[in-house]
Amino acid sequence: MPELPEVETVRRTLLQLVKGKTIKQITIYWPKIIKKPDDIDQFRDALVGQTIHDVKRRGKFLKFILDDYVLVSHLRMEGRYGLYKPDEEYDHHTHVFFSFEDGTQLRYRDVRKFGTMHLFKIGEEENEPPLSLLGPEPFSKEFTEAYLQDRLKKTTRKIKAALLDQTVVVGLGNIYVDEALFRAGIRPERIANQLTSAEYKLLHREIIATLEEAVAKGGSTVRSYVNTQGEIGMFQLQLFVYGRTNEPCKQCGTILTKTVVGGRGTHYCENCQK
Known part of the structure; x- marks a missing residue:
């Protein structure tokens, strides 16, 4: 499972790839990855039209900061994000597609299907699981x-x-x-x-x-x-x-x-x- 250094590296590279992109469409082939909300149509409807302003990290979780929401993503064992053109090939391990208005796609691929995604309104993500269960960051002033x-x-x-x-x-x-x-x-x-x-x-x-x-x-x-x-x-x-x-x-x-x-x-x- 990726640990803090690996997730932080993914965060930094993801930020370069997706900051400022607006979501036009979302395609989900493995609904069980979406843990909140329970209704994947609600998940899709909430994110369409949202722009990614930042990508942050909390422990081993990625946080996509959008206009009104925060998408909390855990890669687990094999989860991986990549930015592609729509006509590029993909395999059956690619489960979630975020299509942007500029014609590119952020794809989530997970061989073991252990990864998770939770969607929260901005400001609520730290008050509920999974983030509310976490201890301090090792680089924070709280970790003395x-x-x-x-x-x-x-x-x-x-x-x-x-x-x-x-x-x-x-x-x-x-x-x-x-x-x-x-x-x-x-x-x-x-x-x-x-x-x-x-x-x-x-x-x-x-x-x-x-x-x-x-x-x-x-x-x-x-x-x-x-x-x-x-x-x-x-x-x-x-x-x-x-x-x-x-x-x-x-x-x-x-x-x-x-x-x-x-x-x-x-x-x-x-x-x-x-």
């Missing part, structure tokens, strides 16, 4: 060392499982939790409320630093992720542990270990993360 320590002190979950919880902090997934924990020298099986004050401080710093570096590199392409212009991310070249099972640690040479924490494949170094 004190906040992170307070939240983690209240749970007996393993630290990796706690960091994957989007109500604690948004945007972290399997890749960047593994990487941040490695950089902080914390083993993923540690119980979250048993870290020291120094470890909470270091973990807070490395979460932010890891995500900042990944955003700067366009995210990580470890499976099928590309941005909306078909470009891969490059942060995977800097990964310390994720996806490197049985390879030597870049810091100490110890062969890296893979285990399962909270149902997720988890990578770490037994020497560097004691």
Whole structure:
């Protein structure tokens, strides 16, 4: 699943492609992607004639800011947007078409059909699920060392499982939790409320630093992720542990270990993360 750096990269490229475009028609081949409203005709009617003014991000969600509405979109595992000409071919995995007045089309393609779209009136999107359920952004002033320590002190979950919880902090997934924990020298099986004050401080710093570096590199392409212009991310070249099972640690040479924490494949170094 794309994490914060990948979604932020998609947001930036999407903004360049669709800002200022007005929706003329919407075609939907897989109605289950539309979660709100329940009636897809209502979804279509509300958006026709609306102009896209901005594309923002909240956690792993994209927010299309229109005249009167906000379209909240989650890519899930395989969701992908692209801008096309109407006569360009598409396959059966392409489920939603936003046709613009200038003759171009924004298409949403999703092999697994796990993606979601919610439509809200402007100003209401943060007050209802899914966005109302989210914790603070890792780059926000709300995400302080004190906040992170307070939240983690209240749970007996393993630290990796706690960091994957989007109500604690948004945007972290399997890749960047593994990487941040490695950089902080914390083993993923540690119980979250048993870290020291120094470890909470270091973990807070490395979460932010890891995500900042990944955003700067366009995210990580470890499976099928590309941005909306078909470009891969490059942060995977800097990964310390994720996806490197049985390879030597870049810091100490110890062969890296893979285990399962909270149902997720988890990578770490037994020497560097004691």
